[in-house]
Each structure stands twice: as C-alpha cells, then as structure tokens.
Amino acid sequence: MDSKMQESTLLQMRHIEKRFPGVLALHNVDFTLRKGEIHALMGENGAGKSTLIKILTGVYQMDGGVISIEGENVSIRSPQDAQNKGISTVYQEITLCPNLTVAENMFIGRESGAWIKRKDYEQRADEILKSLGIPARSTQQLGSCSLAVQQMVAIARAVDMKCKVLILDEPTSSLDDKEVNMLFDLMRDLKKQGVGIIFVTHFLEQVYEVSDRITVLRNGELVGEYLTEDLPQVELVAKMIGKELDELSALGEGEEEKESVKEVFYEAEGLSSSDAMPFDFCIHKGEVNGFTGLLGSGRSESVRAIFGADKVNGGAVKIKGEPVKITRPIDAMKHGIGYLAEDRKRDGIIAELSVRENIILALQVMNGFFKPISRSESEAFADEYIKVLNIKTASRETPVGSLSGGNQQKVILARWLLTHPDYLILDEPTRGIDVGTKLEIQKLVLKLAEEGVSVTFISSEVEEMLRTCSRLIVMRDRHIVGELKGRDLNQSQVMKTIAGGEA
Amino acid sequence: MKKEKTKFFSTGLGQLTIPLVAIFLLVIFNLIRDPSFFGIVLGHNNDGNIVLSGNLISIINGASELAVLAMGMTLVTAACGGQDISVGAAAAIAGSVFVKVLKSGGSIGGGKVLIAFIAACVVAMLFGTFNGTLVAVFRIQPMIATLILYTCGRSIAYWINGGATPTVSSPIITAIGGFIPGIPVPTPIIIVVIVAILFKLVFHFTSLELFTQSVGINGSAARLNGINSTFIKLLSFIILGVCVAVSGSIGVSRLGLINHETLLLDIEMDTILAVAIGGNNLGGGKFRISGSIIGAYVIQMLTVTLYAMKVSSTDVKAYKAIVIILLVVIGSPVIKSRFEKLMSRFKNGRSEISAKGAGES
C-alpha cells in the first residue's frame, strides 16, 4: 500500500514556509499531487495559493520545507529550472510574446540549433493545435488571437513540452462557456496521459466539474486535502472563508436596525462600467454594508464603477438625492467618496514617496493644484494619523514602500480619512496583513460609521464582514444574487447564497 | 529593476551622494594638481567694472545654461520617464526669436528686452506644448517625439534669422551675458539663482512636486487619487520650454549674436547627463532638482579641469565619457545590490545562520 502510494505520487511539498517582510505568507503547508489527477488548489485572497505556486515554479525561493518530484528531493531555482524538471505553468496573465506567431511562441526557448525550422515548427504546431482542438493557426500573430486562444496556446506549449506537472493558474477567467468546456476536455485528455494538473480557480462549479481532489489553504496555512466527491460545495466555501477569530465576535453587534431611519447618501441605478455589469445600489448615511462573493464575482468591479475608476458606461447616480455625474475618480472625490483599492501595490501606494506624502496625497488633489498643503501642516497631519492609526514607521519621511503590508494599508486609510469622506469604499483593506491590524481596521470602520460616515466594506473573509456590515450584497458571476440583512446575516446563509443555494 | 534603484536612493544622503562625491573628488584633484586653481580674484574688466574672476567663477558661470535646462529636464524626466532631446534646437529657436524682437526697429531698452524675452518664452512654450502633446496625448516615447524638433529645430531658427547670424549690441545684452555694472558676480549665475528660486517657489505654492512624482512613480495610483496625468506631463514640457527660453537668451547675450548652428550645440546630451549624475532615475519618479543642478556643475567642473590640463576642447569628450561611465557603474543597481549583499552578509552573518537553523528544525 505504502509503496503504491509512493509510486503514484508525482509531486510532494512538505512543511513549506515562506516569509515576506512583516507577513508569514506560508506556514507549514503540505501539498501532494498524484499522477493523472486534477487537483484544485483553493483559497481566498491572501490564502497563500499564489505564493505556493510561485515557489513551485521557481519565482520565489522557499524559506523552509522540502519539495520532491517522483520521490526525489529537488530544489527549484528559477522558472527555467522548473520547466526542465517537468513543471509547466500557464498563468492567468499570458506569458507569451504577442508580437510572435503562434508557432514561434510554442517552440521558442526550447529548440536546438541556430536555425529556425519554421516549416517544421508550423507543421508540428498545427498538428498539436488540431489535436487539442485549439482554434488558431500556427502562422497567426499571437497578439491577433483572443485571450482565450492565447491561453490555450500556452497550454499547448506546456503539453508539447512533455510536462509531468501542469499548473493552471486561473486559466478560465477570460474564457466563455464553450471555451471552458474545450479546456476541460483538454485537461481530461492530459489526465489520461498521466499528467498531474494543479488547477487554481475561483469558480466553484468548475472545480466540481473537473477536479478529483481539493486542497484548501487559508491565511497561509493548510486547511486540508479532500476528495472532491466527499466535500459539498457549502462546506468548501466554509473551509475557504473560515471561522476564526472568535475573540472578535463581540464586535459591533446589535447596531443593525438603526439604518432604516437614516437618509440615503448614495444611490445608483443601472450603473455599469467597462468592467462591471449594470447594477443597482444604495447606501445610507452611517451605514456599513458590504459586497461579498468570491474573487472574480464582480464585487471589486462594482465598487470601482461607483468611484469612477474604470470607464463608466451608463446608469443614474444620486448623492443625497441630487443627480450627479461621476466619470472620473476626481468627481467621486469631490462628492465626498473615498476608495481604497484592492491592489495596494498597483493602485494604492506611491512606493518611493514618504509616508507623509502618501497620507496627504488625496487631500492635496482635492485642495487643488494651487493650494499646496504646507510642510508643517502636512507633518502635523502625518503625525496625527501615524498616531491615531498606530502606523509603525521609522519616521514620517520613510518611503512607504519599505513598510510592511499592514502599515502600508493604514497609510492609505489615513490618506482617505484625511479627506473626511462622507462615503468610504474599502476594497479588501485587510488583505495580506496581520491579525492585529485586521482587528484595528474593523474597529475603525465601526467607529467611522458611528460618526456618520457610510462605508462599503469588501473582504474575502465573511466572518469579518458579518462583524462589521449591517447589510451584505452577494454577488456571483458578475451579478447581484442576493441581499442579506438582519436575521439572514449569518454565516450559513451567506455561504448558501454565495455557493448558489439561495432560497 | 526599478525597485532596486529606488532602494538605493532612499537611504542616507540619498541620491545626492554620487554628485557630491564627484564634486569633492574633482576639487581634491584640482587642489593637488594646482593649489591656486580655485583662487578667486576681484579685478576690473575691460569696461572698468569690478568683477570676480577665477576658475571657480568661470565654472559656475559657464554651467548656467546647462543648469537651467537641467532643472526643466528633471521635471520632464520625472513625469514622463523619458527625456527631451530637442532642448538645444529649441534654445536656438528661442534665441532667434529673442534677437528677432530685439532687432525689430528702434533702440534696445529694458522694456524691449523684456518683451523679447517674453516672446522667446511663448515660442519655446509652444514647442514644449507640441512635444508634450505627442508624449502625453499620443503616448509616444519622449525621445522619439522630441526627435522631430531635434531634427528640424535649428533649421527653423535659421529661417527665423533669414539665414544670417544677426548680432545685437546693447549694454543691456552685454550686462545679461556678462556683468551688471556694480555687481561683481556674472549675471548668468544670478539668473540661475533666480530660476532655482522660482522653481522653489513653484514647488512651494503649487503641488507640482508631489503630483509629478506620483505620476512618474505609479501612474495608476495617481489616477485613482484624482490626478490628471496628461496635464502634469504637458505642464512639465511647458515648464521646460521656459527653461529653454531662459538658457537660449543667456547664450545669445553672452556672444551678442545668434548662430543657429552652434548655439548650445549638443547641450541636450549634457543636460540628460546632468539629470542622471544628479541621481535622478531616468525612468521617472522621485526627483531632486538640486541633484541636477549639482550634476550640471560636475559636468562643467570636469570640462574646465580638463581644459586646465591642456586637453583641447574637442578631446574633452573622450575623458568626460570615461568619468561618466565610472559614475554610472558605481551607481548601477547591480553593483549596488552586490555591495549591499556583501555588507549585510558581513553584518548579519551570524543571525542569518541561526535563523536558517531554526527554520529547518
């Protein structure tokens, strides 16, 4: 029995540790992949699944643990090294060259000899594309293909490289149903050939359709490994979202019913943007509500539309009953809306600028170009918020990029608090930060609400949202599928709605 | 790559380290070579004015046009992540306009000089707007966009001058290019100080500095904070236009004539160098105007030192190149991170080993 286990085990990762400045990204994580298996790796933002994948593909080096492939201990030093060891990855972002042809993309970096055997490659590429049913021609410029086809070309490349382990990182997020089915056929085909597939996705239905086993991570730790057929969907959601931090459950209870008497602050009807489907939404003064749903359900896109962060396509928006037009972030800011973006690094911090400059940025923009905040004033602001939010920084002039994730987040919070917004949108403010800071941020949200600020709060952890929000808007597949408040505001109801079992 | 660079600039003396060290080394070198090199003499010039003279003065004086351009270039670099290579050609145009207005009949008085300068400014700002539009609106890389004006700018100057090299002789112009009677400091130095103060005032009375850096470092975040990055980029080119007009006018006043072919020839290269030596990332982002000014003086001091060593004016470039390469190699991210690694291994050797041991157990 034991030896048989050994035989079928393709990849084993044991006690994996990974630390980033200020955050323990992975702690004692085990992962096992068998031959001819489709293994779904599940977890919400910050659960550590992308870190795990990056360790496996040689992008990051682990701080501790052992990786073995077919029983042999290996160390993976670079993406190339991973490829040589039979680990191929297809990322959500296409890592191919759009200016080359499909055939070139499939064979580049792994041919021998100085000359390009163009005809040969094109013929082989056409064969592979045909056998996998990929609707692309080998001579086509990759950039002229749809994203879905580009993704499949990347898979075709990996398949042709005779990989043992194929990692598909969110491969279906840009595919339509037909294409997804094509991909699944392809995956089942590969499975028969004995390839082990690690499937990372946030679409639950797809997990149940195609995978054999599920490993769930949460907060950088292993929750468990399950056979797909033994794990009902609702339970999976529960395991991903987790029930923890009981110490905090006392926070903010019994406040829910007040909001009905308060005036409506913001109201949108049929609001849509280049990334968000039309939706209706409103928030009252001093209310804390939340958008929930899994990653990719459209919750971030919706709040971005409210702030005018993406191109707004249509819809009527009213603030305090007055119709307004919000098409750019500055419009939203002038109407007292603040937005803490989901991707802190890309959309939040100005890494090389100091904590002080980052804090005053939004207020400065609102004050206008010709009314700069004086040095002493800005220092006072910075000092105040460093103290209020307990930001751990060497000084107010430290570049914000050198702070830990949680403190960077607090700096951005400070930036928006300084503008004294009437309505604050917080998209994943607690992502990737330590537990203590999470608690501080939740407390702050409730305090703001008491002061009359409306807050929309998004978090991957439902517990957190239940504690802070008095109303939850549930999204699935880019549509609002339910709104929970009062008595319905409990974990099982939320999970049922998210998983698609709403009454 | 960008990350590594910023890490280096954010510590200690920061980005001013390299230019200051360069100046320091040059000073030491010159003092050893010739202790009287930096002697400053108060004497009389041909017009009978009391003036300061000496190598130090001529270095600071000679770098004036470069320093002014470097200030504007810093802003463009920071906002757009690229450089304007047309500043020399644009300065020739601005200088030509300056002369054209001065020579448009009547005697040259103070008012007329002012009008001529304003005209030069307007024209240079228009060309700046042209470059800026290509960069900010059409999203063409600055170097390519400004290649257009680089190619034809001096010809436009030629056309303005009607193919000649008109001269202007007026005590006011002589004073701008040389000395104002009664003030022993060369006027171009005073102009540089004024421009630097103006920059300081602009940074004090507007949010230009914060917005430019935000746009240059993280355009996406800047947009989500309501900053209009197109406007900021365009503005940086327009401000550079003013700098171009100032340095063009200084250049013309020094010689008392406009030669479209030689006025501030090749200065674009020196300007970009000054910005780089000043520790500013040519890929945009955080900047320090003071670094670029010091960078300009480093370049000029290097040139004058080489002249003093009897290197001919045409050969100077070769030696300059060697010094530049040395400076950028020292400042290169790879060398820097190697050095930092070496230092940290030296410092934390022990703690690292023990941490590793704990991780494995």
Add this chain to the structure above:
Amino acid sequence: MKKDKMTRREPLTDTQLLMSITIGIFMVMYILAMILFGGGFLHAQQIFDMLNDNASLIIVSCGLTIVMIGGGIDISVGAVTSLVVMSCVLYLNNGGNIFVSILLALGIGLAFGAVHGFLISYLEIQPFIVTLAGMFFARGMTTILSVNPQKIAHEGFLKLMDAKLEIGWLGYVAKNGNKVPARIELGVIVAIVCVAVIFIVLKYVRLGRNFYAMGGNQTSALMLGINIKRTRFLSYLISGLLSGISGYVFMMHTGAGNATNAAGMEMNAIASSIIGGTLLTGGVGNVIGTFFGAMTLTTIKKIVVSSGLNDPWWQSITTGGMLCFFILLQSVVLGRRAAKKKN
C-alpha cells in the same frame, strides 16, 4: 492547392504592416518625383547615387534596428563610424595593410559593442547613458587622433575606392552624347549584403527571433526560457560590429578622415528605423523597412532640392515633418488595431 494557399494567408503582422506602409509611401513619393521633376529621377543612376551616398547610413541603421527591436537604443553608431574612419585612414597612411585595416575597423566596432552590451545587460545601466558615453568617447578619440582632416594616400586603398560596379544597360546618355553607365560603389554591395544577412538572421535564426521576443515582452521571454542578458548583449555587439563596417564603407566613399564625419548620423539612423516601422518600445521592426526608411529620408531630401528649395534648412524641416507624419501615422494605425482587437 491554390485554394489552400488562399485560406492560409494571414493578416499582416504589425511589423509587416508598418513596413508595407513605408514601402508604399516610398514608391508613391518616388513615382511622384519622376512625374513632377523628371530629369535625374528618371535615370537609374539616381537610385544608385542615393545608395552610394547612404550605404553607411543603411548599415548602421540595420544595427540600430536590431537594438531597437530588442527594446534598447544605441546613439553611439555615428561617432563610432567616425572613429573607425579616422583610425583606418591614419593607419593606412602610415603604411598599413588593407586587410589589417579591415580587421581594425571591425575590432573597434566590436570593442564598442561589447563594452556597451556588458554595461547595459550585465550591469543594468540605462542604454541611453551608456551609449551616450560611448558616443562622447568615440568623438573625443577621433579628435585626439587628428583634429585636421586626413586625406587618404594609400595607393592600394585608392584603387579599392575607385572600384565601381558598372552596369551599361542601366546607364543613360549624357547631354554631350556619351553613354554613361550606372555606377555602384563597393560599399553599396556591402550594405546590401548586410541588409540581406540581418534579414536572414532576424527571420530564420534563433537569435534573431529572440530579439523580437525580448522586445515584445521581456518577462514572457524570460519565462519562455530565453537568456535575456546574453541576447541583449549580442544585440549591442552586432550594432557595434555594423558601426565598424559602416566606418569602413564611409571611408571608401569619402576617402578622408574628418572629425565631423558622420555628424548627426545617429539621429538619421534612428529616423530611418522609425520611418521603416521599428518601434522604440521594441518587438516590432524589420531591416527591409529600415532600408526603405533610409531611402525615403534621402528621397525627401532630393525632392526638396529638386523643388528649388536649395537652402539646406528646408531639408531638415521636411525631414522633421516626415518624421512627425510617420510617428503619428504609426501611433494611429497601431492604436486603431489595438482598439479593433479589443472589440
């Protein structure tokens, strides 16, 4: 069979599209010039003159195109050309041997390319600054070698210089009734060989395709298993080598070394590459396009002269205008393509 060919026809790649636009505009311009000005434009010699005068520009532009396809820039090419001319002239005038002089030219070019490549790819210094320093160094060295123009006096070389390919049937009858055959300098043949070789390298050799991959998306190229540092190093090395060849060709054309040789050639080379459809962002471009870019640039100048606008400043103004036109055209064409794809 025929049908199969029809269905396999692909839409043009960005590179092909931009190149076609350039060739098209060049043709239209040249034909217009033939109709409007006649005269010289009707003789084949006009084309050959353009080639004779621009052989070295074409060669350096090819090198620059490779660097730009890889996403870099090399502004030292003109200065290196000038240094090579001066070094070889002095060497030959001091009793050197032609064969060694060729090696000298190639050696200088390669040395510059290797240093640039090393500093840029292995020490990660910005290409603009490195090649700017290279340009300063080469210009400075040229004047250190000699400030005064040096005319070549080596007999063997003078013979080589005078060697011209004469094609009788492409010639024309001059006013005095003499038949003048079309004359092509050896340098043109070198230039055409360079264009052909680089075309083949870019299209059929792995290294060439790696340049495109690197310029197209550097992270992807790395993920696909390409040695980025070595590829980048080689792009500058090739550019240096071509600057060396260009210097020798320049010398064969002018027969003299002068500190102001090839002044401004780097910008003309950049302009040729851009007009030929090379994007400074990398990944898109082609030497055939660059060749036509250089020819377009020259034709414009010839047309300006033929229009009676003899002042030299007209040439650079039209060149600037032409550049502006091409840059905006490319920006618009590619922008529309991207927008179309999104929908």
